[in-house]
Amino acid sequence: MSVTEIQRGVHRIGAKYGEGLFVFLYVVKGDRLALIDTGTVQHPQAFIQPALAQLGMALSDVDLILNTHAHFDHVGGNLEVKRASDARIYVHSGDAAQAGSIEAQVEYMTAPLRALGLPDAAVRQRADFVRAMAGEAAGADVMISEGDAVDLGGGITLKAIHTPGHTPGCISYYWESEGVLFSGDAIQGLGGTPGDTPYYFDACSYRRTLSTVLELKPHILCTGHAYFMRGYPTEPTLRGADAKAFLDGAVELADTIHRAVEAAVSRMPRAAKGDIALEAMWELAYRYPLRLMRETRLPRSAGPTLLTHIEAVLAGSYPA
Ligand SMILES: [Zn+2]
Structure with a gap:
């Protein structure tokens, strides 16, 4: 278990799960105590409670759970933290269905795999993994929207x-006066494990999000995983020029994936989407240190990302 002070009032908890996966949760303490994400169902007992104890606090002290999004590795501990503390859970309406139902999370993550025609075994494996880590859905108490301010007191x-x-x-949470942005999984490098790709389901929104965050120019970028960039994991907390370089790298990656998919579509315009994805992968596999899974012949997280780029190419909707 690791607890790291990021800034006055902000600590980071590193929590491991699965095989070699890490998620980073943040403790923000004003007059009220907020947890930014709660990890998987195992994390409140295994990581959050010990981390809070080290900081002289307890699970029962948590006032707010601010979820960056409703994936199992970010909302999985919500129910247990809420039971201990009666904390209120904040989620954006776009993720309300996933916050309220584990099966909605499973469906969200596996639908693109089926759309690409990936083998049933790969789809099942993904579904089983989500169910094992997700626990019970806790839903949401507050629907947070763009521009809303959460005042924790203490400045x-x-x-x-x-x-x-x-x-x-x-949702990314921005402590504007200090320039600290908690971005969860909104901005990715080459995924959270070696040899992977970024993991997103809407290429156009993702690319616009990168522009939004570049314009904010955060001084400190706190991400939900230690994302890889060119073979090396980045720090989950990036400051100044490192944050800018990470954002620029994320833009370059998304645009490069888009160009590779565009080229694949133009070479085989009538092919099935699964075949276009494999074709695009050949081009990407020599630019980036990718590791292909035996069952799918794609990197671990590439399915949804490639599918959404294929759809954006066909619709001509990717923001240039
Ligand atoms: Zn996620």
């Missing part, structure tokens, strides 16, 4: 910035 106000793409309801 800490977090502004909600809608940053969709990874999910429809991704």
Whole structure:
């Protein structure tokens, strides 16, 4: 378990799950105590409670759960934290269905795999993994929207910035006076494990989100995973020029994936989407250190990302 001070009032908890996966949760303490994401169902006991104890607090002290989005590795601990503390859960309406139902999360993550015609075993494996980590859905108490301000007291106000793409309801929380942005999974490098791709479901929204965040120019960018960039994991907390370089890298990656998919579509315009995805992968596999899974011949997280780029190419909707 690791607890790291990021800034006055802000600590980061590193929590592991699955095989070699990490999620980063943030403790923000004003007069009220906010947890930005709660990890998987195992994390409140295994990581959050010990981390809070180290900071002289307890699970029962949590006042607000601010979810960056409703994926199992960010909302999985919500119910247990809420039971201990009666904290209120904040989610964007775009992710309300996933916050309220584990099966909605499973469906969200597996539908693109079926649309690409990937083998049933790969689809099932993904579904089983989500169910094992997700626990029971806790729903939401407050629907947070773009521009809403969450005042924690003690001079800490977090502004909600809608940053969709990874999910429809991704919210980044911005402590504007300090330039600290908690972006969850809204901005990705090459995924959270070696050899992967970024993981998003709407390429156009994702690309616009990158522009939104570039314009904000955050001083400190706190991400939900240690995203890889060119073979190396980045720090989950990036400052100044490092944050800018990470954002620029994310833009370059998304645009490069888009161009590779565009080229694949133009070479085989009538092919099935699964075949276009494999064709695009050949081009990407020599630009980036990608590792292809045996069952799918794609990197672990590439399915939804490639599918949404294929759809954006066919619709001509990708923001240039
Ligand atoms: Zn996620």
